[in-house]
Amino acid sequence: MSGDRREKEAADELRRVLAHLRDEIRSRFPVAAVAEPTESAVDLEGLWNSARRRLGTIGMSEHSAEVDEFGMDDEALRRVEPLLDFLAERFWRVDLRGLANLPAEGPCLLVANRAGLLPWDGLMLAHVLKRALPDRERPRFLVADSGMQWPFVHATIAQLGGVRSCVENAERLLAAGRIAIAFPEGAQGATKAWPDRYRLQSFTHDGVVRLALASGVPLIPVGIVGAEEVHPLMAKLKGPARRVGLPFVPVTPTFPLLGLLGLLPLPSKWLMWIGEPVSLDHPGADADPLAVAREEDAVRSKIAELVERALAQRESIWG
Amino acid sequence: MNEPGVIAITGLRTFLGGQLAERLLRRSPSPRIVGFDRRRPPGIDPRVRFHAIDLTAADAAAELAGQLENEGVEVLVHTAFRTDPTADLALDRALETDGSLRVVDACVEARVSRLVLASSTMLYGPWPDNPNFLTEEHPLRGHPDAHAVANRIETESLINDCARRRPQLEMTVLRSCWVLGPRFDDRVSRYLSLPVVPKLLGYDPLMQFVHEDDYLNAFERATLESHPGVFNIVGRGTLPLATLLRLGGRRSIALPSRLLYRMAYYPGPRRTGDPPAAFYDYLRYLWVADGARGWDAFGEPVYSTRETWVEFMSARRSRSAG
Numbered sequence: 271m272s273g274d275r276r277e278k279e280a281a282d283e284l285r286r287v288l289a290h291l292r293d294e295i296r297s298r299f300p301v302a303a304v305a306e307p308t309e310s311a312v313d314l315e316g317l318w319n320s321a322r323r324r325l326g327t328i329g330m331s332e333h334s335a336e337v338d339e340f341g342m343d344d345e346a347l348r349r350v351e352p353l354l355d356f357l358a359e360r361f362w363r364v365d366l367r368g369l370a371n372l373p374a375e376g377p378c379l380l381v382a383n384r385a386g387l388l389p390w391d392g393l394m395l396a397h398v399l400k401r402a403l404p405d406r407e408r409p410r411f412l413v414a415d416s417g418m419q420w421p422f423v424h425a426t427i428a429q430l431g432g433v434r435s436c437v438e439n440a441e442r443l444l445a446a447g448r449i450a451i452a453f454p455e456g457a458q459g460a461t462k463a464w465p466d467r468y469r470l471q472s473f474t475h476d477g478v479v480r481l482a483l484a485s486g487v488p489l490i491p492v493g494i495v496g497a498e499e500v501h502p503l504m505a506k507l508k509g510p511a512r513r514v515g516l517p518f519v520p521v522t523p524t525f526p527l528l529g530l531l532g533l534l535p536l537p538s539k540w541l542m543w544i545g546e547p548v549s550l551d552h553p554g555a556d557a558d559p560l561a562v563a564r565e566e567d568a569v570r571s572k573i574a575e576l577v578e579r580a581l582a583q584r585e586s587i588w589g
Numbered sequence: 590m591n592e593p594g595v596i597a598i599t600g601l602r603t604f605l606g607g608q609l610a611e612r613l614l615r616r617s618p619s620p621r622i623v624g625f626d627r628r629r630p631p632g633i634d635p636r637v638r639f640h641a642i643d644l645t646a647a648d649a650a651a652e653l654a655g656q657l658e659n660e661g662v663e664v665l666v667h668t669a670f671r672t673d674p675t676a677d678l679a680l681d682r683a684l685e686t687d688g689s690l691r692v693v694d695a696c697v698e699a700r701v702s703r704l705v706l707a708s709s710t711m712l713y714g715p716w717p718d719n720p721n722f723l724t725e726e727h728p729l730r731g732h733p734d735a736h737a738v739a740n741r742i743e744t745e746s747l748i749n750d751c752a753r754r755r756p757q758l759e760m761t762v763l764r765s766c767w768v769l770g771p772r773f774d775d776r777v778s779r780y781l782s783l784p785v786v787p788k789l790l791g792y793d794p795l796m797q798f799v800h801e802d803d804y805l806n807a808f809e810r811a812t813l814e815s816h817p818g819v820f821n822i823v824g825r826g827t828l829p830l831a832t833l834l835r836l837g838g839r840r841s842i843a844l845p846s847r848l849l850y851r852m853a854y855y856p857g858p859r860r861t862g863d864p865p866a867a868f869y870d871y872l873r874y875l876w877v878a879d880g881a882r883g884w885d886a887f888g889e890p891v892y893s894t895r896e897t898w899v900e901f902m903s904a905r906r907s908r909s910a911g
Contacts (some may be wrong), residue, residue, distance in 0.1 A: 283784040283785060283840065286784065336828075337795070337828060337829060339721065339722070339826075339827060339831070340721050341721075341795050341827070341829065387870045410800070415717070415718055419717040421789075421790070421791025421792055424792070425791075425792065425793040425829070428795075433721065434718075434720070434721065434875075436718070437720075438720035438721075438722070438724070439720050439722075442720075442722060457647045478610070478794050
């Protein structure tokens, strides 16, 4: 009953707004007054309802009433939990190893290799860690700038626990005692072409090592295998991309061949290997750039080593 | 320093200036309030010693200095800023930037010991690469189309420069986020009260509000106590715009940015002299400020963002019903 009334009120409101708009147009362009329809031929109520359904429910109409300070929405997470479980257990069969290397408590910075245009790897790592450590706060994954600027994608990633990657945000997460997952390759890691898969790109200048030093938290390398095959990037089309405002249009074995269906991830087999904490020899925020660069290289080769080890364990891409 | 006995307020006709004067007069013993504006505000407390002054006039600095000196003003609260930008870009600039410099000049001349400046977290600007919480040290990047914001950024940096050269004048800058409440009225509250709230398709930034009482309280404390520096004045907590609108039972319509920016010339916060992007980008990207320093200095806010919103919505509803 009250729903019907509300719909009617909404339609009335829309009618009022339209009437106001019509008056305004008429006062500015007297000619328009000539072609005045005597009666509203359009079904305003129906129009309103269908417009509301279409516009109101794209992507983000479902919100809980509370979000945390970075916009993570527990309610939305609870709703997609079965899907995340399905992805982790059945679809990608995520195999998590080296959990013992994680400190039992306190904040830490996980540093992993990045792959795939969408941050599935961060989402999955946070999810399987949360399931392995139900008593701890959900680990938060950092997402490179470019991914956080796309409409729809941004709001959804934030709801699911993603945080825009920048030093201030990471420091805040660590200061709050959380586990932060960083992908220092940044956008370069996400846009690797197929022949470069599992080849670690150079780190962006934000500096995971500097961050770990400044925050005084342990830095733990993680190798992720499987995310590269989710959207294997065969080519980047730059011509048509400019029209839609993207850096490039990705070409994968299924996209754009199968249309939107091609955006669905492929069921590769995943392995996540948590390595031993890197011992940082130069504590303090005011670190020597040379020492930081050397540590960064060390972290890079540790991640590469973990990736190699995980690749050797995997029988085949799908196996 | 003890509590100041004589306090001057510029911009007595603004919400902040008028309400702050009333608040200070309610204290006992109440300080003496000297008010400045172009015209006398209607219904102002007779205890306020009012002087008419036009800050856009070239001789305003000398005139203001003379009156500050005569009254023996110890603290000046500068609130003579537009609540909403107007289409008269030159006048806005003459008042906000040039006028503020005249106020600082007069303060130095009349040996006022503290200057409290009303500012806004809008000065940080909505940018896709903002960190989730902007601290007071973050650069003020503003918005390329928002002329009022650009004016205020220039004003703040000029005043900071002046104050740095004159250590005898203590500066307190309060940058507040969007203020909501039963009485406060500006283009933001009008936008949020539209029968159908237009918003951007695909964007849902975290929003942050401060309640008018907490906002006034911070200014009162900053006036009476010594807190040199810059402070963000915000409520605790953030909520996405879509959640806020749903909580308030508001109807909203999500439109693609190009369409909305074209349409917004019609119903939205119009006649500001700025293109709609200058307003709507603040509903597109994140510009949430970190309020920890302000909460430490001026006390815990009574209302969170959520409570501010609920209070604002219920006040609007009862107003439209009555």
